[in-house]
Structures are given as C-alpha cells and as structure tokens.
Amino acid sequence: MSTHREPALRTTGLRKAFGDHLAVDDIHLTVPAGSFYGLVGPNGAGKTTTLAMAVGLLRPDAGRAEIFGVDVWRDTVQAKGLIGVLPDGNAMPERLTGREVLTYLGLLRGLPPTVVAERTDELLQVLELDSAERTLVIEYSTGMRKKIGLAVALLHAPRLLVLDEPFEAVDPVSAATIKTILRRFAGNGGSVIISSHVMALVEQLCDHVGVISDGRVVAAGSLADVRGAGTLEDAFVDLVGARTGGTEGLAWLTS
Amino acid sequence: MAHLLTPGPAASAQHMIRMRLALMRNSLRGDNAANLYIGVSTGLILAFGTIAVAVLWPAYLPLTLAAWLSGWVFGPIFIGGSEALRPEYFSMLPAKPGRIAVALLAGAFAGPAPAVNLIALLSLPVYGWRFGPAGVLIGLAAAVTTLITMVMISRVIVALIGLFVRSRATAAAVGIGAGTAIALCSNGWAPVAALGGTDTTAWSQVVLRVLPSGWGVAAVEAPWPLALAILVAGTGMIVLLLAVWAGLLSRRVVSAARGGVPPRRGTPRPFPITSGARIAAAKELRAWWRDLVRIQLLATAFSFALVFPLLLVTIDVWIMVPFTGLVAIVMAAASSANLYGSDGTALWLTLMTPGAERADVRGRQLAWLLIVGPAAVVLSLAGTLVSGEAWAWPWVLGLLPALLGGGAGVIVLLAVTSLVPGTDPHKRGGNPLSTGADETAETSLAWLVLVAVPATALPAAGAILLHPWAGIATGVLTGALSAWGLGKIAYRRLENHGIDLLNLMKHGPAPQADKPTTADLPIQHRIGVTISYAIAWLPLFPQGLAPMVMKILGIEDRVWFLALHLPPIWQWPTIIFMIALGLLMYGYAILIPIRLSSSSSVTTS
Numbered sequence: 001m002s003t004h005r006e007p008a009l010r011t012t013g014l015r016k017a018f019g020d021h022l023a024v025d026d027i028h029l030t031v032p033a034g035s036f037y038g039l040v041g042p043n044g045a046g047k048t049t050t051l052a053m054a055v056g057l058l059r060p061d062a063g064r065a066e067i068f069g070v071d072v073w074r075d076t077v078q079a080k081g082l083i084g085v086l087p088d089g090n091a092m093p094e095r096l097t098g099r100e101v102l103t104y105l106g107l108l109r110g111l112p113p114t115v116v117a118e119r120t121d122e123l124l125q126v127l128e129l130d131s132a133e134r135t136l137v138i139e140y141s142t143g144m145r146k147k148i149g150l151a152v153a154l155l156h157a158p159r160l161l162v163l164d165e166p167f168e169a170v171d172p173v174s175a176a177t178i179k180t181i182l183r184r185f186a187g188n189g190g191s192v193i194i195s196s197h198v199m200a201l202v203e204q205l206c207d208h209v210g211v212i213s214d215g216r217v218v219a220a221g222s223l224a225d226v227r228g229a230g231t232l233e234d235a236f237v238d239l240v241g242a243r244t245g246g247t248e249g250l251a252w253l254t255s
Numbered sequence: 256m257a258h259l260l261t262p263g264p265a266a267s268a269q270h271m272i273r274m275r276l277a278l279m280r281n282s283l284r285g286d287n288a289a290n291l292y293i294g295v296s297t298g299l300i301l302a303f304g305t306i307a308v309a310v311l312w313p314a315y316l317p318l319t320l321a322a323w324l325s326g327w328v329f330g331p332i333f334i335g336g337s338e339a340l341r342p343e344y345f346s347m348l349p350a351k352p353g354r355i356a357v358a359l360l361a362g363a364f365a366g367p368a369p370a371v372n373l374i375a376l377l378s379l380p381v382y383g384w385r386f387g388p389a390g391v392l393i394g395l396a397a398a399v400t401t402l403i404t405m406v407m408i409s410r411v412i413v414a415l416i417g418l419f420v421r422s423r424a425t426a427a428a429v430g431i432g433a434g435t436a437i438a439l440c441s442n443g444w445a446p447v448a449a450l451g452g453t454d455t456t457a458w459s460q461v462v463l464r465v466l467p468s469g470w471g472v473a474a475v476e477a478p479w480p481l482a483l484a485i486l487v488a489g490t491g492m493i494v495l496l497l498a499v500w501a502g503l504l505s506r507r508v509v510s511a512a513r514g515g516v517p518p519r520r521g522t523p524r525p526f527p528i529t530s531g532a533r534i535a536a537a538k539e540l541r542a543w544w545r546d547l548v549r550i551q552l553l554a555t556a557f558s559f560a561l562v563f564p565l566l567l568v569t570i571d572v573w574i575m576v577p578f579t580g581l582v583a584i585v586m587a588a589a590s591s592a593n594l595y596g597s598d599g600t601a602l603w604l605t606l607m608t609p610g611a612e613r614a615d616v617r618g619r620q621l622a623w624l625l626i627v628g629p630a631a632v633v634l635s636l637a638g639t640l641v642s643g644e645a646w647a648w649p650w651v652l653g654l655l656p657a658l659l660g661g662g663a664g665v666i667v668l669l670a671v672t673s674l675v676p677g678t679d680p681h682k683r684g685g686n687p688l689s690t691g692a693d694e695t696a697e698t699s700l701a702w703l704v705l706v707a708v709p710a711t712a713l714p715a716a717g718a719i720l721l722h723p724w725a726g727i728a729t730g731v732l733t734g735a736l737s738a739w740g741l742g743k744i745a746y747r748r749l750e751n752h753g754i755d756l757l758n759l760m761k762h763g764p765a766p767q768a769d770k771p772t773t774a775d776l777p778i779q780h781r782i783g784v785t786i787s788y789a790i791a792w793l794p795l796f797p798q799g800l801a802p803m804v805m806k807i808l809g810i811e812d813r814v815w816f817l818a819l820h821l822p823p824i825w826q827w828p829t830i831i832f833m834i835a836l837g838l839l840m841y842g843y844a845i846l847i848p849i850r851l852s853s854s855s856s857v858t859t860s
Contacts, residue, residue, distance in 0.1 A: 018762065055607070056606075056607070056754070057603055057606065057607070057754060057757065058754065058758060059754050059755070059758075077609040077610065078609075080607055080608070080609045081609050083607075085603075085607055087603055089600075090600040090601070090603045090679075090761070091598065091599040091600040091601040091603075091679040091680060091681060092601055092604070093538055093542070093598075093601050093604065094598075094599075094601065094680040094681055095541055095542040095545040095546055095680075096538060096541060096542075097523055100523065100526055100538075100541070103525075103526040104526060104534055104535075104537070104538050105604060105608065107526070107528070107529065107530050107534045108530065108531075108534055108535065108608055108611050108614060109608055109609070109611075110530060113528045133522055134522060134523065136545060137681075138680055138681050140681075145681075152604070
C-alpha cells in the first residue's frame with residue numbers, strides 16, 4: 001500500500017481523445033514525493049486534460065494514475081482524501097460567500113467544527129479574502145476565484161496539491177503570498193504539482209519539470225536536467241519545436 | 256505611424272444581417288438543425304392556420320393575432336430570449352446607440368421566426384379582401400408595421416429583463432406574469448365565457464383590437480381616413496419602441512451584469528454546525544434564496560397553481576380549488592428538474608469530497624421539501640376549506656404526501672439521469688433569467704416531471720377509490736418510499752457516473768461516432784417525440800383523466816370535455832381511448848430515445 005517512498009503521482013499510458021482530436025496521447029509522468037513539480041507546455045498541449053485525469057475528474061480512455069501508490073480509478077475515495085485540487089475554470093458553489101464555501105466543504109468532509117472555523121478564518125485572512133465577507137463567489141473577480149479555489153484545495157491539509165494555472169490573473173502581491181504558502185507546504189514534506197506556461201515562474205518555484213507538447217511528454221526530470229545550460233524558456237522553445245513568430249506581415253501597423 | 260483610413264459607416268444593417276445568418280448557419284448542426292426544422296414546420300402550420308382563420312372564421316382573427324403577439328411577449332420569458340446578436344458584441348463600435356439599434360433590429364429580422372410570423376400576418380390582406388382592393392392594400396401595409404412592432408416589443412422585453420430583473424421582487428414579478436400566462440393558456444376560456452364569448456360588440460373584442468396585434472384588423476375594418484391614421488400611429492409606435500430600445504441597449508452595455516444575484520444587506524447568517532445531508536441542505540437553501548432564476552421559476556409554479564383554479568371559479572366551478580397545493584407541488588417539481596445542470600461544473604467539488612454524493616442528493620431533496628412543502632400544505636388545507644368541497648378531503652390528504660415525496664424523489668433522479676447542460680453561472684450573459692441551457696431539452700425534461708410525479712401518486716389514488724382513508728396511509732407510504740428509493744438510485748448514479756455528468760457540462764455531449772445519442776434520432780422520430788411531448792397532455796389530462804374524475808363523482812358540467820358531450824354509451828370508451836392515447840404518446844416519447852441509445856451502448860461497451 002501507500003508509503004512515503006511511493007511517488008506522489010505516477011501516471012502510466014494516460015490517453016484521452018475528444019472526438020477525432022487526441023488531446024492526451026500516452027502520458028507517463030512520475031512526480032517524486034516531496035517535490036515541487038512544474039508541468040509546462042504550449043496552449044492546448046494537454047496539461048489540463050492530463051491533470052484532470054490524474055486527480056479523477058476525467059475518465060481516461062486508457063492508462064492509470066496513482067497517488068502515493070493508491071489507484072485513482074480503483075480506490076477513488078482513498079485517493080481523494082490525499083489530494084487538494086484547483087481545477088482550471090470549474091464553477092464553485094456560486095451562491096455562497098467565501099467563508100460559507102469553506103465552512104460548507106470542511107463540514108461536508110467531516111472535519112471537526114472548531115477546526116473548520118479556525119482554518120477558514122486563517123485561510124481567508126492570509127489570502128486576503130476576509131474583506132469580501134458579504135460577496136458571493138459568483139461576484140468574485142478572476143483573481144479572487146483563484147484564491148478561494150486555492151483555499152478549498154488547502155482546507156483539509158492534503159499531502160499532494162494539484163494546481164492548474166494557480167497564478168493566472170492573480171495580482172503580484174497575492175502571487176507572492178501564494179508562492180510563500182506553497183514553498184512552506186513543500187518545505188514541510190508536502191508535494192505540489194502546478195501547471196503553467198510562464199517559464200520564469202516555474203524556474204523560480206519548481207525543482208522538477210515535465211514538458212508536454214501535442215499530448216506527449218517531450219522532457220521530464222529535475223529542473224537542472226531539463227533546462228541544461230540555458231534558460232528553461234530556451235529549452236522549452238527548442239523542445240516543442242516552435243518558431244517564434246511576429247516578425248512577418250502586419251506592415252500596415254508599423255509603417 | 257498607422258495610416259489613417261477613412262472608415263465606412265460602422266454597424267451597417269447589411270453586415271448585421273450577414274453576421275446573423277452566418278451564426279445561424281454555423282449553429283445548424285445535429286440537435287439544433289432538427290429543432291429548427293421542427294420549429295419552422297410547426298410555425299408554418301400555425302401561420303397557414305391563421306390565414307385559414309381569416310378566411311373561415313374572421314371573428315376570431317383578432318384573438319388569433321393576439322396569440323402571436325403573446326408568443327413574442329412571453330417567448331423571451333419562457334425560453335430566456337436567447338439573443339444571437341448580443342449588443343455587448345458591438346459596444347466598442349464607433350457608432351451612436353440609435354444606429355446600432357437599427358442595425359441590430361435588421362439582424363433580428365434575419366431569422367425564421369419573423370418570416371413565419373409575416374406569413375401569419377398575410378391573414379390581414381386576406382381579411383382585407385372582404386373590403387375590396389383598398390382593404391388588401393391597407394392589410395399589406397398593416398402586416399408590415401405589425402410585424403416590426405411585434406419583433407420590437409419582444410426586443411424591448413428582453414432588454415427590460417436584462418436591465419431591471421436584478422432583485423427578488425422583479426424576478427418574482429416576471430415569474431408571476433409567466434405563471435398567470437400559462438394558466439390563461441389552459442383555462443383562459445373560462446373568464447372569456449363568463450364575460451360574453453364571441454359577441455363582436457363585447458368589450459373583449461375591443462380589447463383585442465386595442466392590443467398592437469389588433470391594429471391591423473381595426474385598420475382594415477375602418478373607413479380609409481381612419482385606416483390611414485391607424486397605420487401612421489403604428490409607424491409612430493415603431494419609432495417610439497426603437498428609441499426606447501436604443502436607450503435600453505446603451506444602458507445595458509455599460510451596466511455590469513451581476514449574474515442574477517439579488518442585492519443583500521448585512522452579513523449572512525452563519526452556517527449551521529452540522530454535517531452530511533443537513534449541511535448540503537443549508538447550502539441548497541441559500542442557493543434557492545440567492546438565485547434569481549430559481550426564484551422566478553418558483554414564482555411561476557405557485558402563481559400558475561393559484562390562478563389555474565381561480566379562472567374556473569369565474570364560471571362557478573370550484574372543483575379545482577382544493578387541489579391548488581397539489582398543482583403547486585407538481586409545477587414546482589417541474590421547474591426544479593435540472594438541479595445539477597443549473598449549478599454547472601460546481602459538481603467537481605462534490606465529486607472530489609469523499610462520500611459527499613449521498614449528502615448532496617439528500618440535502619437537495621431536503622431543501623426542496625422545506626421550500627415547497629409548507630406552502631403546498633397551507634394551500635391544500637386552505638383551498639379545501641374555502642371551496643367547501645368536502646368530498647375532496649381524502650383526495651387532498653392522500654395525494655399531498657404522495658406527491659411531495661414523489662416530487663422530492665423524481666427531481667433528483669432526473670437531475671442526474673437527464674441533465675441538460677447550461678452555461679456555468681459565473682459565465683452567463685446579460686439576461687439574468689437565462690441559464691444558457693438548451694430550452695427544448697429543458698422543456699421536455701419539465702414535461703417528463705409533469706408526467707412522472709403524478710405517476711408516483713397513482714397507488715394512493717387507487718387506494719382512495721377503494722377506501723377514502725386507506726389513501727392517506729398509502730400516500731404517506733408511497734411518498735416516503737419514492738423520496739427514499741429514487742433518492743438512493745440518484746446518489747448511487749452520481750457516485751458511479753458523476754464524472755460523466757461533470758464532463759457533459761464542461762465539454763458538452765461526447766461526440767462518439769459509434770454511439771448514437773438522442774440527438775441522432777432519425778428525423779421522423781425526433782418530430783414524433785417533440786409532437787408527443789407537446790400535445791400528449793391534451794388527451795391524457797383534460798380529455799381523459801378530468802372527465803373520468805367528473806364521471807366518477809357524478810358532476811354534470813360538460814365544459815369542453817369531448818367524452819361528456821357524447822351519448823352515454825360512448826363516454827367511457829372515449830375516456831379510456833383518450834387516456835390510452837396520452838399514455839401511448841408519452842411512452843413513445845420517453846422510450847424511443849432510451850431504447851435507441853441503450854441498444855447502441857450495449858454494442859459498444
């Protein structure tokens with residue numbers, strides 16, 4: 001069964017097609033326990049689809065996902081107890097305030113009421129959501145939605161955090177706060193997976209990197225191994241075989 | 256430096272029409288195409304029917320045209336007034352609001368509905384033929400002005416809803432209007448009959464000509480100077496509506512959409528310290544109170560339940576009054592059938608919380624019972640007392656628990672088995688009463704509830720026929736069983752298929768080539784299914800079950816029940832035929848899609 005020596009996440013042969021479009025094609029990833037893992041890739045590479053299948057929110061056409069050795073699709077309940085998830089673009093219980101969302105989910109998970117109240121207070125305060133006490137989640141800004149989503153992921157003190165684009169639309173001050181929280185979490189033995197297409201951010205935070213392009217893993221390993229001598233951005237452009245555009249056409253704009 | 260070009264006029268009508276047609280062309284795939292063909296065919300039948308009315312029964316022409324107007328008025332309320340061309344798209348164009356309004360109006364005409372309506376309005380020149388060539392000319396002109404007026408009224412209503420339905424009171428007001436309108440559609444004949452029927456001098460005929468839909472008829476009938484004056488007034492009305500609409504549009508694009516959230520005062524009450532189903536019910540109760548769509552739907556259900564029996568009271572028929580509460584239960588269940596669809600992808604949190612599926616389903620049942628139950632009980636007791644129909648007591652007391660429990664069970668079961676995906680609440684557009692879901696699918700789901708919930712009360716009804724008081728025990732028993740059992744099936748299904756529901760809402764139906772879905776029903780079956788849903792209630796309820804109850808109770812009033820007008824020997828066979836016909840149509844409409852999709856899923860799994 002699960003031990004600390006098992007990887008935080010291991011996916012083998014994950015595959016998913018939407019109609020004719022093969023979004024994820026045979027993804028093998030190993031996220032070591034205690035690592036801060038960055039999943040990078042161009043738009044539409046399959047990052048979100050991979051993460052959704054890894055945490056049990058999207059049924060794969062083929063392949064397996066294990067969290068600390070627990071099969072996500074066989075021992076679903078046990079696996080879900082181990083992870084905190086921030087999916088990209090999903091709705092929340094929109095007609096509740098931030099405090100109500102955390103209280104509701106904490107009590108629903110069966111946490112003791114005093115623990116729920118304590119953690120809710122702290123999370124709202126640290127993430128600076130306590131000033132919006134009367135605002136329903138549906139009225140939150142994009143950045144506030146990310147923050148309440150992060151609070152939901154942290155609430156039950158999971159062993160693995162899976163965060164899809166956690167810094168998108170978040171202001172620099174809040175981003176710094178979130179980075180500090182995540183570093184503390186990882187520093188104390190927690191495992192974190194984030195997806196992003198901001199290379200500088202991944203370089204700054206992560207110790208392991210996986211690069212996905214066209215639904216396949218094109219590079220994975222420690223940050224130093226993947227980026228080699230240059231920057232992660234150079235390595236990334238090299239790996240995904242992209243050509244930076246923008247120098248041709250648009251003559252009417254520059255003349 | 257960028258070259259400074261002289262731009263052509265922005266927001267031209269011609270471009271708007273082409274954009275509208277392009278949008279329509281691109282949306283014409285699968286389900287949408289079939290729905291369009293069905294809608295247009297139905298519309299054409301009604302349009303030619305209207306012309307037939309002008310030829311054969313001209314006295315009813317103003318009433319028929321008023322029905323077309325009410326379609327334009329209530330269409331946006333019932334089906335959300337989905338705007339293909341949203342004013343928001345054009346808010347950055349450098350043009351005055353009036354110009355954009357004219358262009359948008361031109362775009363609004365580039366669709367099937369105005370074309371079908373124009374055919375219906377050709378009934379005006381046809382009617383004018385009776386008054387000579389001048390009548391035809393006036394009728395033609397009136398057809399054009401009436402069409403523009405009707406479309407404008409519809410647009411103005413959509414704009415008003417988008418701007419002003421921002422509080423519980425306004426949402427409830429729209430709901431009450433809608434509920435009253437549905438009640439009038441089914442029982443509106445009663446007050447008309449009470450007030451003097453089709454006598455052309457009666458005030459109802461005057462009212463029908465004063466409505467914008469009746470101006471054309473009035474113009475055709477009037478001497479030509481007055482006719483011209485009416486036509487000029489019609490044109491003035493269009494100019495006025497256009498000005499109002501332009502003003503509303505320019506206000507709408509600069510006012511932030513609030514996603515159907517009513518304003519609040521003070522800090523919300525703290526969550527109860529509890530767990531499981533009760534905490535989920537607490538969440539759900541807050542959603543009912545804070546969502547304008549739900550408030551509007553509840554107001555529709557209860558106002559229909561109140562107005563429907565009261566209309567019959569105008570002809571001194573009190574038989575429906577004791578059942579006000581029961582009608583309210585069934586209608587409230589029908590408007591709550593898409594519980595999971597209306598919450599959107601928030602379902603992921605229930606799925607990621609170990610063991611939360613059961614609490615969520617039970618919580619939703621509990622919240623629904625708390626909202627509908629007390630009002631339904633009060634309405635039932637008060638209705639039966641006030642009506643003085645003492646025979647109704649066992650029926651009311653037996654069916655009340657049966658329907659409450661049946662409703663609580665059926666809505667969660669259908670919410671997880673027949674989910675209709677909509678737009679996530681925080682991504683909805685300018686209309687606070689639209690969930691972005693496919694209206695045809697939502698309507699057929701509501702019809703399914705209207706059949707399924709009464710069906711759960713059939714054992715209680717049978718017991719009441721055997722012995723009045725045995726019905727109460729049966730009602731309590733079947734109600735509890737339905738709520739418990741159907742709820743259990745629902746949360747089991749949510750546990751096993753919750754992820755499929757989530758991805759249905761996130762990505763839409765999975766396009767799998769070898770797995771045909773309801774959308775892929777052969778066109779003749781789709782038309783059959785739609786027609787069955789639309790009219791099966793007619794033989795089953797008003798022409799079947801209602802005369803059966805009246806015959807059993809020995810009530811002499813024949814009203815419009817076909818069976819009761821026939822010789823006695825034919826009455827029971829007709830009633831049974833009507834009930835069988837209704838059940839057959841519902842069975843066909845429900846079973847054909849299930850059979851086609853399940854037979855294909857067996858072969859692929």
